[in-house]
Amino acid sequence: MRIAVPVWDELVSPVLDTAQVLRIYEVDNGxxxxxxxxxxxxxxxxxxxxxxxxxxxxxxxxxxxxIEEKLISQGLKVHPWAMGECDTIIEHYLRxxxxxxxxxxxxxxxxxxRGCSRRRRDSSK
Amino acid sequence: xxxxxxxxxxxxxxxxxxxxxxxxxRITSFNKAAETITGIKNTDAVxxxxxxxxxxxxCECGCALRHTMETGKPVTxxxxxxxxxxxxxxxxxxxTALLRDRDGEIIGGxxxxxxxxxxxxxxxELNKQYSFSDIISRNHRMxxxxxxxxxxxxxxxxxxxxGASGTGKELVCRAxxxxxxxxxxxxxxxxxxxxxxxxxxxxxxxxKAGAFTxxxxxxxxxxxxxxxxxxxxxxxGDISPALQVRLLRLxxxxxxxxxxxxxxxxxDVRILAATNKNLETLVNEGTFRQDLYYRINxxxxxxPSLNERKEDIPLLIEHFLHHFNKLTGKxxxxxxxxAMAALMNHDYPGNIRELENAIEHAxxxxxxxxxxxxxxxxxxxxxxxxxxxPGAETLENIEIxxxxxxxxxxxxxxxxxxxxxxxxxxxxxxxxxxxxxxxxSKDGRSSQNQ
Numbered sequence: 001m002r003i004a005v006p007v008w009d010e011l012v013s014p015v016l017d018t019a020q021v022l023r024i025y026e027v028d029n030g031x032x033x034x035x036x037x038x039x040x041x042x043x044x045x046x047x048x049x050x051x052x053x054x055x056x057x058x059x060x061x062x063x064x065x066x067i068e069e070k071l072i073s074q075g076l077k078v079h080p081w082a083m084g085e086c087d088t089i090i091e092h093y094l095r096x097x098x099x100x101x102x103x104x105x106x107x108x109x110x111x112x113x114r115g116c117s118r119r120r121r122d123s124s125k
Numbered sequence: 126x127x128x129x130x131x132x133x134x135x136x137x138x139x140x141x142x143x144x145x146x147x148x149x150x151r152i153t154s155f156n157k158a159a160e161t162i163t164g165i166k167n168t169d170a171v172x173x174x175x176x177x178x179x180x181x182x183x184c185e186c187g188c189a190l191r192h193t194m195e196t197g198k199p200v201t202x203x204x205x206x207x208x209x210x211x212x213x214x215x216x217x218x219x220x221t222a223l224l225r226d227r228d229g230e231i232i233g234g235x236x237x238x239x240x241x242x243x244x245x246x247x248x249x250e251l252n253k254q255y256s257f258s259d260i261i262s263r264n265h266r267m268x269x270x271x272x273x274x275x276x277x278x279x280x281x282x283x284x285x286x287x288g289a290s291g292t293g294k295e296l297v298c299r300a301x302x303x304x305x306x307x308x309x310x311x312x313x314x315x316x317x318x319x320x321x322x323x324x325x326x327x328x329x330x331x332x333k334a335g336a337f338t339x340x341x342x343x344x345x346x347x348x349x350x351x352x353x354x355x356x357x358x359x360x361x362g363d364i365s366p367a368l369q370v371r372l373l374r375l376x377x378x379x380x381x382x383x384x385x386x387x388x389x390x391x392x393d394v395r396i397l398a399a400t401n402k403n404l405e406t407l408v409n410e411g412t413f414r415q416d417l418y419y420r421i422n423x424x425x426x427x428x429p430s431l432n433e434r435k436e437d438i439p440l441l442i443e444h445f446l447h448h449f450n451k452l453t454g455k456x457x458x459x460x461x462x463x464a465m466a467a468l469m470n471h472d473y474p475g476n477i478r479e480l481e482n483a484i485e486h487a488x489x490x491x492x493x494x495x496x497x498x499x500x501x502x503x504x505x506x507x508x509x510x511x512x513x514x515p516g517a518e519t520l521e522n523i524e525i526x527x528x529x530x531x532x533x534x535x536x537x538x539x540x541x542x543x544x545x546x547x548x549x550x551x552x553x554x555x556x557x558x559x560x561x562x563x564x565x566s567k568d569g570r571s572s573q574n575q
Contacts, residue, residue, distance in 0.1 A: 008185050013185055014176040014177055014179075014180050014181075014184045014185065015180050015181070015182060015184060015185065015208055017182065017208065017214075018182045018183075018184075018185055018186065018456060019185060020185065020186065040454070046454035047454075061177065061180065062180040062208035062212075063208065063212065064208055064212055064213075064214050065211070065212030065213060068212055081210070083174070083177040105177050105178075105180070105210075106165050106166075106169035106170055106173050106177065106178050107163065107164055107165035107166070107169055107170075107178075107210040108210050
């Protein structure tokens with residue numbers, strides 16, 4: 001399984017729409033096997049396009065509705081509104097703890113009351 | 126609930142969003158307006174890293190607050206967008222400043238931001254008035270055309286669209302088709318100048334198997350493909366006399382035969398023709414049939430060159446910025462004053478297509494958020510140097526030179542000059558006064574009134 005995370009200074013990029021580097025984690029049996037960075041600077045492909053091409057799952061920070069809809073329609077499983085150190089986020093995801101408050105952006109932590117939480121549940125169907 | 130101190134009460138009374146950060150980029154205060162604009166509660170925001178709360182387009186590359194903290198220089202009214210928790214991009218204008226303690230030591234930064242959603246909405250509404258189908262213009266001649274297109278589209282008459290290369294002839298023809306009762310039918314465009322005569326004939330009318338060597342199977346022509354819709358014969362001035370005769374027959378009788386076929390086919394096709402040549406001159410020179418000219422010239426639309434609608438340049442630039450941002454995934458927001466002056470003062474023999482190419486060229490070279498003169502093709506920089514002289518590239522000098530040039534070109538008619546510059550006449554009057562630009566006692570208005 002390959003998981004993509006937009007990375008900025010070892011942290012999850014705050015906004016996917018303007019992120020420049022995508023880290024692809026190769027994981028198996030709940031463990032990280034490898035990780036590799038891809039930059040969209042000077043590339044013909046945008047970061048979301050690289051994510052669709054190289055990953056099965058995307059864990060990212062904020063992202064605009066139009067990009068999220070496009071990614072989901074292209075078959076990518078999207079987990080937005082994550083924050084914190086990239087490797088830690090992946091480890092938490094592999095343990096099923098991605099929705100922990102500590103790693104979810106402010107304003108997106110309260111289940112049904114927040115639009116982003118509702119969309120996150122829909123996108124992971 | 127803890128009592129609010131004076132500072133919080135003051136911040137909450139401000140209609141702009143305000144937040145402060147410490148030196149580790151942790152939010153230390155977050156006012157009521159900031160809560161409203163971002164949708165994030167003060168209690169959630171305070172203590173969090175600012176980039177995860179504010180989620181701005183510039184957080185990663187070009188954070189204004191970081192710039193201020195590093196250089197000590199404030200940033201004012203920078204237009205960016207933030208991503209709200211529901212995924213909506215909110216356009217905001219931000220300003221930043223340093224925060225110091227009583228001893229003058231830097232303890233953090235402050236950022237104020239204003240929601241520009243309403244302004245953007247109004248701007249979009251205004252832009253709607255300047256566009257028709259995919260054509261953008263605030264030029265009065267183009268607006269006369271916009272008003273005419275729905276009426277023309279409703280009829281079945283042949284239309285001739287004249288205009289120099291790159292003025293948008295095909296866009297106008299597409300607009301006519303899209304507003305016609307045939308809009309659900311096909312729109313087929315044929316560039317008559319791009320194909321040799323024999324190939325063009327088979328392309329337009331189709332052929333039967335065995336009509337000529339290599340014609341092994343039947344092939345439908347463009348007229349057959351356009352059945353029930355519209356066909357655009359682009360560069361019609363380039364077709365041969367022999368083909369002109371065949372087209373004339375089709376226009377008169379609405380029938381044609383495919384090459385190698387004896388069967389006459391009825392054509393249910395609306396014909397639009399476009400040319401960058403003056404067909405009347407070609408008729409006088411004897412290279413274009415007069416009877417065909419009268420057949421296609423039932424309705425004639427003439428498109429002005431970009432030079433005749435210079436007030437559209439800023440609108441078109443904005444449109445191309447939006448278009449290429451979408452295409453390239455870049456975030457270029459604007460064009461600098463100097464680059465705009467260079468673009469405004471170019472002559473555009475290639476019209477809108479040339480302007481589009483210049484912006485595309487700039488997109489390749491521009492790595493930031495603003496297009497500068499250095500990003501434009503070289504011949505635009507020559508115009509800039511002749512306009513302001515090398516080394517004198519201040520916004521004020523550029524503006525004075527551009528105003529002087531527009532005034533001279535329009536015989537000091539201020540209304541026409543303002544139109545060329547893409548500004549309101551009152552703005553031009555104010556700038557003339559501010560810069561002390563001298564006007565002759567007898568100007569364009571007086572000569573027009575005589």
